[in-house]
Amino acid sequence: MRETDVAVLGGLSGITAGISSRRHYPDKKVLLIRKEGTVLVPCGIPYIYGTVGGPENNVIPDGLLENNGIELLKGEAVDVDREKKIITLKDGEKVKYDKLVFATGSSPMVPPIPGIDKENVFPVKKEFDYLSYLMNCMNGVKDIVIIGGGFIGMEFADECRKGRDVNITVVEAMPHCLQMAMDDEFCEDAKAKLEETGVKVLVNEKVESILGDGAVSGVKLASGKELKADMIILGIGAVPNTELAEKAGLELGFRNTIRVDRYMQTYTDPDVYACGDCAEKVSFFDGRPSGVMLASIATSEARIAGANLYSPTHQNCGAISVFSTVINDRAFGVAGVTERFVRQAGTSYIVTEAAAPDTHPGGMPNSTPTKVKLIFTKDTGTLIGGAISGGKPVGEMINVISACIMHKMTADDIVKFQMGTHPALTSSPIVYPIVNAACKAVIPLRGKQVSVH
Amino acid sequence: MRETDVAVLGGLSGITAGISSRRHYPDKKVLLIRKEGTVLVPCGIPYIYGTVGGPENNVIPDGLLENNGIELLKGEAVDVDREKKIITLKDGEKVKYDKLVFATGSSPMVPPIPGIDKENVFPVKKEFDYLSYLMNCMNGVKDIVIIGGGFIGMEFADECRKGRDVNITVVEAMPHCLQMAMDDEFCEDAKAKLEETGVKVLVNEKVESILGDGAVSGVKLASGKELKADMIILGIGAVPNTELAEKAGLELGFRNTIRVDRYMQTYTDPDVYACGDCAEKVSFFDGRPSGVMLASIATSEARIAGANLYSPTHQNCGAISVFSTVINDRAFGVAGVTERFVRQAGTSYIVTEAAAPDTHPGGMPNSTPTKVKLIFTKDTGTLIGGAISGGKPVGEMINVISACIMHKMTADDIVKFQMGTHPALTSSPIVYPIVNAACKAVIPLRGKQVSVH
Numbered sequence: 069m070r071e072t073d074v075a076v077l078g079g080l081s082g083i084t085a086g087i088s089s090r091r092h093y094p095d096k097k098v099l100l101i102r103k104e105g106t107v108l109v110p111c112g113i114p115y116i117y118g119t120v121g122g123p124e125n126n127v128i129p130d131g132l133l134e135n136n137g138i139e140l141l142k143g144e145a146v147d148v149d150r151e152k153k154i155i156t157l158k159d160g161e162k163v164k165y166d167k168l169v170f171a172t173g174s175s176p177m178v179p180p181i182p183g184i185d186k187e188n189v190f191p192v193k194k195e196f197d198y199l200s201y202l203m204n205c206m207n208g209v210k211d212i213v214i215i216g217g218g219f220i221g222m223e224f225a226d227e228c229r230k231g232r233d234v235n236i237t238v239v240e241a242m243p244h245c246l247q248m249a250m251d252d253e254f255c256e257d258a259k260a261k262l263e264e265t266g267v268k269v270l271v272n273e274k275v276e277s278i279l280g281d282g283a284v285s286g287v288k289l290a291s292g293k294e295l296k297a298d299m300i301i302l303g304i305g306a307v308p309n310t311e312l313a314e315k316a317g318l319e320l321g322f323r324n325t326i327r328v329d330r331y332m333q334t335y336t337d338p339d340v341y342a343c344g345d346c347a348e349k350v351s352f353f354d355g356r357p358s359g360v361m362l363a364s365i366a367t368s369e370a371r372i373a374g375a376n377l378y379s380p381t382h383q384n385c386g387a388i389s390v391f392s393t394v395i396n397d398r399a400f401g402v403a404g405v406t407e408r409f410v411r412q413a414g415t416s417y418i419v420t421e422a423a424a425p426d427t428h429p430g431g432m433p434n435s436t437p438t439k440v441k442l443i444f445t446k447d448t449g450t451l452i453g454g455a456i457s458g459g460k461p462v463g464e465m466i467n468v469i470s471a472c473i474m475h476k477m478t479a480d481d482i483v484k485f486q487m488g489t490h491p492a493l494t495s496s497p498i499v500y501p502i503v504n505a506a507c508k509a510v511i512p513l514r515g516k517q518v519s520v521h
Numbered sequence: 522m523r524e525t526d527v528a529v530l531g532g533l534s535g536i537t538a539g540i541s542s543r544r545h546y547p548d549k550k551v552l553l554i555r556k557e558g559t560v561l562v563p564c565g566i567p568y569i570y571g572t573v574g575g576p577e578n579n580v581i582p583d584g585l586l587e588n589n590g591i592e593l594l595k596g597e598a599v600d601v602d603r604e605k606k607i608i609t610l611k612d613g614e615k616v617k618y619d620k621l622v623f624a625t626g627s628s629p630m631v632p633p634i635p636g637i638d639k640e641n642v643f644p645v646k647k648e649f650d651y652l653s654y655l656m657n658c659m660n661g662v663k664d665i666v667i668i669g670g671g672f673i674g675m676e677f678a679d680e681c682r683k684g685r686d687v688n689i690t691v692v693e694a695m696p697h698c699l700q701m702a703m704d705d706e707f708c709e710d711a712k713a714k715l716e717e718t719g720v721k722v723l724v725n726e727k728v729e730s731i732l733g734d735g736a737v738s739g740v741k742l743a744s745g746k747e748l749k750a751d752m753i754i755l756g757i758g759a760v761p762n763t764e765l766a767e768k769a770g771l772e773l774g775f776r777n778t779i780r781v782d783r784y785m786q787t788y789t790d791p792d793v794y795a796c797g798d799c800a801e802k803v804s805f806f807d808g809r810p811s812g813v814m815l816a817s818i819a820t821s822e823a824r825i826a827g828a829n830l831y832s833p834t835h836q837n838c839g840a841i842s843v844f845s846t847v848i849n850d851r852a853f854g855v856a857g858v859t860e861r862f863v864r865q866a867g868t869s870y871i872v873t874e875a876a877a878p879d880t881h882p883g884g885m886p887n888s889t890p891t892k893v894k895l896i897f898t899k900d901t902g903t904l905i906g907g908a909i910s911g912g913k914p915v916g917e918m919i920n921v922i923s924a925c926i927m928h929k930m931t932a933d934d935i936v937k938f939q940m941g942t943h944p945a946l947t948s949s950p951i952v953y954p955i956v957n958a959a960c961k962a963v964i965p966l967r968g969k970q971v972s973v974h
Contacts, residue, residue: 371937488844
């Protein structure tokens, strides 16, 4: 029987958990068991259908495993005997482990809509061959309906239009696309940017049924409207892959995720850890369970899990939730809570905004107007949320905000932030919008009248 | 006699100090007194000669003053009677103030090299007409020698070459260009990038004298070499503009800067503050005087000074020093200390590096290889320095590092950093290089053997 010190089940966060455990426990053997032949960059999947050109260009190289001294076993784990510490694979192979990490990820949610099983209806599975097949099917289609206006839906819409003569409609049940992540005004900006490309975005519209004989021919909306469609892509969320964990007797928690503590250790078994989409998460802000699934959270959890295997020391502070996306060349980033969320939670807050070009002077080439919104608690002045739209630097600007949130910086702290600035790379130091938005918060936080902007 | 509550003397950081004081004390009248007709974006000055196309495209609009209810008085302050609280201008006008802020900036250093006063030798003054004149003079020159390979010298070299048929040589006295700011390997990268454009960079070479009858014809180096030159640009540093402060009896400190405490209040007079290049600075790290002059530090100090005028509350934590630049389309950023500095200071430290493309997969368009170096104290694992080279996102990545330094984050903290990632905007979450460099530091910091990279 094959033996290992650390067995990791899964893909993306499995790689990171493996690297982390090798780094912290270089004497331990680490074996990664996964069913996928190749692991895809999950956030890169929409880009396969446009910018990147195919799934073969969106693969995480296994060299990362070799370079870090991690063994790879391709195969599907079908049973875990926690008593004997033995994993059984589909082909009958058995692996004895000392510590086990579940990093089994998530699968696309398939809603119980009548007709959902028709041909050319595609949930976005993270499987190489499946995504290649989807790419082939996309040749020659005329009308694509994307159900769900979240990040995956919006990014698929923006990418599928590239180089294709095709009508694309995004159908979103809520009043705004991207509503789970962003405040209304950013959602509206993103919608407008996508619509500029010719993509239609319908909000407040629910798909009632999928039409067609065998292959899909259209969708029927709850409003009575019908849309033509010869392909449907589902982007309505994901469910954790926790059947095996459940079978192994691990306690599940919020929305069927594996229940873990701050050390990513399962409640049930001190030798079993979990991380990524399959692991239960709590919010950084209120400690309540959070349904967020992000590659950045998954890898952060994986680093923590790998480090804790033989000595639970490193604590997970909870999900801050940092999103970024690009819609028709405009970048959007969000970190922490939205204004909608704090309003609903009843928190007293201050919200401020600042705008500036992302170069200085604004006349530098490729200058993009950039808008920042920050949310602070009223009592303590602590930064709890931020949103940005602008050009490519938004991807790292939102990380500046994430660092500020993680370390509970206040508006007063951020006013004094020493940001580097350069004409070609950033806004001017006078109007640097993260700092300027903090400046505007300082006075209202003290309960004084604001007279300047 | 004209009266104001707050008088601010100076340009860039004067604007920010004025805005800050208006924001904190909306009932107070603020008057900005400056001799310049227009204020230029200081970091934009090299770009006037290439990318931006002229000084008229590099102006800070006075609308910023009006929008914030700040009065502007153009004129040169020549005397300050602190007893009577009266400023006298060159034209005889007098202004009575209650609180006074010196934001008088700096002027280019002109070294006592024989021949320095010849025609076509240009220190880089921050004056509109002067810089226009320099631009005219640049038409038709064949050989430009830039004395000083710091940021100004390197950026001038990179910009002056654009659209001009001209030979450019940078002469640097130290072993590396940019040596005051960056570690050797980054200096060498920057040098190589600049040399790719055809610019020559001579290091370890000192200019002994400037040759020519009336107008400059060349320079003679200490090594005996001679270089042809019909224009010389000086980029060797700056000296604070503190003659007026000295005349007003304010105590000067390190390198003739105005001595201020953590509140930016002058030692000498509780009603007089100073900020920016004219104000004394201490290092964030060791509290020793620091000669760094940066627009980002100046504006941070200005925000603090403006907020403290009627109630010294906000403390300056000292200069972190965050630089960024672009040389031949490669961006470089540095925050905090360099390895050279900590080695000389005798600090026990850990240095780690990580590299990754700034998109994921790497095959996304405009993907740029990005290199990160982090420096941690060995005892506490605290991040004290970072350097990055890469593409446009470097400008904000270095600000992520600055935020981490400012809040004394440790390698363990940064390992858990929840960065947002997106295929078009950032590195992959698996290899995000700021986090990965921190991961590599964790083990050596615990005194264990590193076996993986």
